[in-house]
Amino acid sequence: MTPRVVVLTGGVGGAKLVLGLAQILPPSNLTAIVNTGDDFTHLGLAISPDIDTLLYTLSGKANAAQGWGREGESWSFMSALRTLGGADWFQLGDGDLALHILRTDARAQGQPLSQIVANFAQAWNVGPAVLPMTNDPVATMLTTDEGELDFQHYFVARRCAPVVRAIRFQGAAQARPAPCVLAAIAQADAILIAPSNPYLSIDPILAVPGIAAALAGAKAAVVAISPIVGGQAVKGPTAKLMAELGIAITNTAIATHYRAVLNGLLLDERDPPADPGVTFATADTLMHTLEDRIRVARAALVLAEQISKSRPQ
Numbered sequence: 001m002t003p004r005v006v007v008l009t010g011g012v013g014g015a016k017l018v019l020g021l022a023q024i025l026p027p028s029n030l031t032a033i034v035n036t037g038d039d040f041t042h043l044g045l046a047i048s049p050d051i052d053t054l055l056y057t058l059s060g061k062a063n064a065a066q067g068w069g070r071e072g073e074s075w076s077f078m079s080a081l082r083t084l085g086g087a088d089w090f091q092l093g094d095g096d097l098a099l100h101i102l103r104t105d106a107r108a109q110g111q112p113l114s115q116i117v118a119n120f121a122q123a124w125n126v127g128p129a130v131l132p133m134t135n136d137p138v139a140t141m142l143t144t145d146e147g148e149l150d151f152q153h154y155f156v157a158r159r160c161a162p163v164v165r166a167i168r169f170q171g172a173a174q175a176r177p178a179p180c181v182l183a184a185i186a187q188a189d190a191i192l193i194a195p196s197n198p199y200l201s202i203d204p205i206l207a208v209p210g211i212a213a214a215l216a217g218a219k220a221a222v223v224a225i226s227p228i229v230g231g232q233a234v235k236g237p238t239a240k241l242m243a244e245l246g247i248a249i250t251n252t253a254i255a256t257h258y259r260a261v262l263n264g265l266l267l268d269e270r271d272p273p274a275d276p277g278v279t280f281a282t283a284d285t286l287m288h289t290l291e292d293r294i295r296v297a298r299a300a301l302v303l304a305e306q307i308s309k310s311r312p313q
C-alpha cells in the first residue's frame, strides 16, 4: 500500500527532501505543510519565501544552485529600482515578481494564502498538496545583539551575523492551522520533519496551536531527518544558532528538541552512532543530486514504516 505522507518543511533543505518524496510517491499521497514565519511585506509586496521555494522546486523552475528564486532569472526591475534609490538588500527577480504581485493582489481581494498557493500550484502543474501552516500572519522574530530583527533582516540583510539570544513567533498564538492541515496529519500513514532549521523553519509550524498536538496524537509515526551532518549543520545558520542558544550541536539535541512529537530520527552515517534517545536509523543524508534526495526520502519512509509496524496495531 502506498503510504499517505505529510512532510513539515521550510527553507532550501526541506524543499530538497520534498522533491525526493515527489519522485517516489503519487502526487495525491504527498502533502507539504510549509513554514510561513519567514513571510514579510517588502516594498508593499507579500513575500512567502518557503512557499515559493517549494513551488519552484516542485515545478522544476528553481535556481537549484542558489536555493531560492528561479532558474534563468533576469533582474531589470532591480536595476531600475537601484537608479531610484530603492531598497535593494532583498533581490526580487523579474519572474519572481509575478508570484509576489499576484499574491499581494489576491490577498488584497481577501483570498486566503492557502487558496492563492493552491492556484499557483495548479497553474504550474505541481501535484503534491502545498499547504501553508496557517493563513494567519506569523512572523519569526529574533532577539539579537543588534536588537530584535525580523527573519529576512537577520537572514538576508545581516547574513545571519548577529548573535541570537531568543526567537519568537509573533502572531502564532492567535493563528489557526490552514484548511486541510490537521486532516492531512490525522490521515497520514507517515509524517516527516524535513532537515530544515528546527528553530527557524520547523518551530514556527509547531507553534501554530493544534499542530503539535495533532502530530503527537497522529496514528502515523513522526520521523525527522536530522539537519546535522558530521557534527555540523549542512546549510544555513543552524549550527551557529544552536551554539548561540547554548544547545549542543548533536543529534541528541535535535531529538530532544522535537521530543513532544517525535518517534524516530534519521541520522547521517558520518555522525557518531550515539543513541539520540529516540528510535533511529542512519543513512547518507547529504542531498546534492536528485538520486540523493530520493535515497533520503526512501530511508525516512522505511524508518517510519518500521516504527509503525513495531506499534501495537
Ligand code: FO1
Pocket: 010, 011, 012, 038, 047, 048, 049, 050, 052, 053, 067, 068, 069, 089, 090, 091, 092, 096, 152, 155, 156
Ligand atoms: N535570500 C538571500 O540570501 N538574498 C536575497 O536577496 C533573497 C531574496 C529572495 C526573494 C524571494 C524569495 O522567495 C526568497 C529570497 N531569498 C533571498 C531567500 C529567503 O530569504 C530564504 O529562502 C528563506 O526565507 C529562508 O529559507
